[in-house]
Amino acid sequence: MFPRVSKYCRLFLATSLKVNSKPRRLPGFSLPEVIVSLSIIVMITAIFLSNYRDAEKRSDLSMSAQNLVSDIHLTQSYALGLAEYAGEVPSGGWGLHFDSATSSADRYIIFADTNANQRYDVGEEDPNSGGRTIYFSKTTRIKGFTGVTSPLDITFLPPDPITTIYGGSGTSTVVDIILTEIVNNTEKSVQVNFLGLAEALD
Numbered sequence: 001m002f003p004r005v006s007k008y009c010r011l012f013l014a015t016s017l018k019v020n021s022k023p024r025r026l027p028g029f030s031l032p033e034v035i036v037s038l039s040i041i042v043m044i045t046a047i048f049l050s051n052y053r054d055a056e057k058r059s060d061l062s063m064s065a066q067n068l069v070s071d072i073h074l075t076q077s078y079a080l081g082l083a084e085y086a087g088e089v090p091s092g093g094w095g096l097h098f099d100s101a102t103s104s105a106d107r108y109i110i111f112a113d114t115n116a117n118q119r120y121d122v123g124e125e126d127p128n129s130g131g132r133t134i135y136f137s138k139t140t141r142i143k144g145f146t147g148v149t150s151p152l153d154i155t156f157l158p159p160d161p162i163t164t165i166y167g168g169s170g171t172s173t174v175v176d177i178i179l180t181e182i183v184n185n186t187e188k189s190v191q192v193n194f195l196g197l198a199e200a201l202d
Contacts, residue, residue, distance in 0.1 A: 061181040064140040065188045065200040068108070068177065071134060072096060072154070072190075072198040075110050078130075079156035085112030086129035092116030093162075095155030097125075098142055098177060105141040109133050118155050118164045136179070143180040143187065147172040154192055163196040176201070 029037070077083075078094040085094075092113025097120035099105065110132040111124040125131035136142075145152050148167020152175060155164045165172045173194040180187050189201040 060137045061140055061179060061186060061188050062200070064136050065179055065190050067134075068179070068190050069198045069200050071108075071110060072192060075154075076156045076161060076196055078110075079158050079161040082158060083130060085114065085124075085131065086126070088114075090114045090116075090124075092118060093155055093157035095120065095153055098145070098150070098152040098154075100142045100144045100150040105143075107133055107135045108142070113155050113157075118166050119153050120151075139181050139183055141180055141182055143178040145178065146176040146189075148175055152177070156196060161196065163192075163194050165192065165194065 075094045075096055082089045083094065090112035092115065095111055095113050095118075097109040097111055109120060109125045111120050112129070112131060113119075114124055115121065125133055127133070144150065145167060148165065148171075149169040151168055153164075153166045154175070155166070156162070157164070165175050167175065174191065176189040176191050178187055178189050190198060191201055192198045
């Protein structure tokens with residue numbers, strides 16, 4: 001029979017074995033693994049933010065085009081509804097004025113054609129009398145027009161209403177108003193024809 005081992009011997013042996021045994025490896029990440037993981041997260045975040053900003057700008061451009069179409073329809077309804085300007089129905093109906101010059105490419109004007117010349121004249125857009133000046137978003141501008149040169153006036157004369165597209169180079173039966181997003185230079189067009197139909201083109 002083997003001699004009984006005292007509790008002090010057992011304690012000594014257990015302590016010795018712990019000291020001499022290999023240290024147990026604790027679960028976790030090494031420094032290179034942490035650096036690689038953080039780099040991947042930063043890269044994915046940067047790509048996401050870049051795509052998000054681009055999508056936001058494209059969305060602004062599309063929204064500006066749709067708002068323009070709505071304002072064209074609104075101006076037609078002014079003409080059909082014989083809306084008054086400064087207390088009188090304008091003899092030339094209602095219209096929209098566009099100018100692609102740098103100083104005015106960030107807006108367009110809804111005006112009353114008070115002298116029936118089918119063109120915009122300064123003072124026909126007074127907001128207190130019924131006119132309006134509409135500004136695009138910060139990054140959207142009028143780039144130009146197809147079919148006519150700048151400036152462009154589109155008027156609607158009741159009762160039909162008769163639609164007149166009048167540019168710097170004369171009249172036209174159809175015009176594309178080209179809007180641009182000035183950071184990425186993406187474009188979207190709004191087309192208007194002699195029937196008064198307006199639509200945003202892809």
